[in-house]
Amino acid sequence: MTTVLDELLQEAQPLWQAMTHHPFVRELATGQLSRERFDFWVQQDYLFVQAGIRFVAFLIARAPDEELRRGLLDAAVAFRNELALFEDYARTNALPLDVEPTPVCLGYASFLLATAATGSLAEALTVLWGGEKAYYDAWSTVRATLGLAEPYARWIENWTSPQFAA
Numbered sequence: 001m002t003t004v005l006d007e008l009l010q011e012a013q014p015l016w017q018a019m020t021h022h023p024f025v026r027e028l029a030t031g032q033l034s035r036e037r038f039d040f041w042v043q044q045d046y047l048f049v050q051a052g053i054r055f056v057a058f059l060i061a062r063a064p065d066e067e068l069r070r071g072l073l074d075a076a077v078a079f080r081n082e083l084a085l086f087e088d089y090a091r092t093n094a095l096p097l098d099v100e101p102t103p104v105c106l107g108y109a110s111f112l113l114a115t116a117a118t119g120s121l122a123e124a125l126t127v128l129w130g131g132e133k134a135y136y137d138a139w140s141t142v143r144a145t146l147g148l149a150e151p152y153a154r155w156i157e158n159w160t161s162p163q164f165a166a
Helices: 004-011 013-020 023-028 035-063 064-090 103-118 123-148 153-160
Strands: none
Touching: 004 013, 004 123, 013 023, 013 035, 023 035, 023 103, 023 123, 035 064, 035 103, 064 153, 103 123
């Protein structure tokens, strides 16, 4: 039985391939990514995760039933745990996290919040699912090549764990 999500992934296959084969993902998986580039990603993704928490908060407020509210609350807790991952890394590496967002980061964060505020609940949940699925697939590509090798083991484990997959 084909689901709507299966159909969405099929339609997005060319984009999905480009994402999982993006130079950042390839360089990360082969150990060729520079520390400076990774640190830049950490700073921007930290801002993205902060926006993700606000996005999920909107969805919790809009959820029509307790089951969905609890599931979204779990997503908010997962985002909070991701913030801790970024904060630990930043503390260990003396990396500031209070940086300006790039236009791409700002645009995506704005898209999330606009979707949560003005899109249908189905659209907003699809955006949430798509973003999380993208992380799972991209980091699974890294894990397939690199395993749980340092210095990225915590990041890889976070976005490829059975809990995250669920």
